[in-house]
Amino acid sequence: MNVRRRPISAAAVAAVTALGLGTLSACSSDSAAAGNTDKFDVVASFYPMAFLAEQIGGEHVDVTSLTEPGQEPHDLEISAKQTAQLQESDAALYLKGLQPSVDEAIGQSGIGTKIDAAGLTSLEEHADEHGHEGEGEHAHEDEHAHEDEHAHEDEHGHEHEGGKDPHVWLDPVKYAEVAEGVGKAFEKADPDHAADYRKNTEALVEKLNGLDAKFETGLKDKKTDVFITTHAAFGYLAERYGLTEEAINGLDPESEPSGARVKELAETAEADGVTTVFYETLVSDETAKTLATDAGLKTDVLDPIEGITDESRGDDYFQVMESNLKALQTALGAK
Numbered sequence: 001m002n003v004r005r006r007p008i009s010a011a012a013v014a015a016v017t018a019l020g021l022g023t024l025s026a027c028s029s030d031s032a033a034a035g036n037t038d039k040f041d042v043v044a045s046f047y048p049m050a051f052l053a054e055q056i057g058g059e060h061v062d063v064t065s066l067t068e069p070g071q072e073p074h075d076l077e078i079s080a081k082q083t084a085q086l087q088e089s090d091a092a093l094y095l096k097g098l099q100p101s102v103d104e105a106i107g108q109s110g111i112g113t114k115i116d117a118a119g120l121t122s123l124e125e126h127a128d129e130h131g132h133e134g135e136g137e138h139a140h141e142d143e144h145a146h147e148d149e150h151a152h153e154d155e156h157g158h159e160h161e162g163g164k165d166p167h168v169w170l171d172p173v174k175y176a177e178v179a180e181g182v183g184k185a186f187e188k189a190d191p192d193h194a195a196d197y198r199k200n201t202e203a204l205v206e207k208l209n210g211l212d213a214k215f216e217t218g219l220k221d222k223k224t225d226v227f228i229t230t231h232a233a234f235g236y237l238a239e240r241y242g243l244t245e246e247a248i249n250g251l252d253p254e255s256e257p258s259g260a261r262v263k264e265l266a267e268t269a270e271a272d273g274v275t276t277v278f279y280e281t282l283v284s285d286e287t288a289k290t291l292a293t294d295a296g297l298k299t300d301v302l303d304p305i306e307g308i309t310d311e312s313r314g315d316d317y318f319q320v321m322e323s324n325l326k327a328l329q330t331a332l333g334a335k
Helices: 010-014 047-060 080-086 100-108 172-189 191-218 235-240 259-272 286-295 317-332
Strands: 040-044 061-065 091-094 113-116 226-229 244-247 276-279 298-301
Touching: 040 047, 047 061, 047 091, 047 172, 047 191, 047 317, 080 100, 091 100, 091 172, 113 172, 172 191, 172 235, 191 235, 191 317, 226 259, 226 317, 235 244, 244 259, 259 286, 276 286, 276 317, 286 298, 298 317
Parallel strands: 040 061, 040 091, 091 113, 226 244, 226 276, 276 298
Antiparallel strands: none
8 A cells, every 4th residue: 555554552542632533424423432333434534535435325324534624634644542443443435645644544554444535546647837748538738737846745745646636526527436436345345235335326426427517518618718726636627627727836735836836827817818816715815815916816715625614615515516616617707
């Protein structure tokens, strides 16, 4: 799994920190009970994985998330309490390359079913901010601004393995591929409820296909194909629907852009008829507003759906994705 394996000391496991597992499902109102229920206990790394587990597992699963609502998932560090609770769960669902501390903790754990969403679809490299073309199966000659060309490790030390973009859930088609793989893994791990997992997976995939059709239709006729974001999370979405993402930062939403990059984006905005600079709810909007003010542009939210909070424009993945579609339609001048 290419994770650093270090022995977990008994003292570390015993040291209970204040941060517990964030509970998503009403099935488990007490996060301390994670892994000790009579259901199929699933620990998910962050919201998009937890959403899949809940939708597919339905009444048969108890889902807890390692990332609290409102917590930026890239910054997550696993606590000793969470490490101990991982050992008691039936399955772990995560996306390797997004949260290194999760990758390491799950790799060291004795969980019988480890489901890596990154292995259930094809991850792609997207072009960096200097315009090198991505190598994905849908790759356009667009400039997708991502990581610095010299390294795949950002200033916080978050390594995105092989330079691959982990944000697959923002492409409904790829998210559906992941959902199908998760459904099969649940069927194998909990065969008593396999029929229900299969039915729930089919229903979820159908909804995701419907969402894909809405994006395809909604973004067909537009004045510009270019959009600017603070966080380079939307490369898969851009490729799927023929758009060009220009990101202020790379894959890490909190890295600082260079002055040259900001100037370049202002020139791009003027040349391509960009009206809006997008920011997200879990990260400061200061850089986006500075660029927008300097370039005479508007600002709006384009949510990478890494967590649902009171600030989110919707209560779940589908509602927030539809809000993203409306925001893109407005910014791109779609009819």
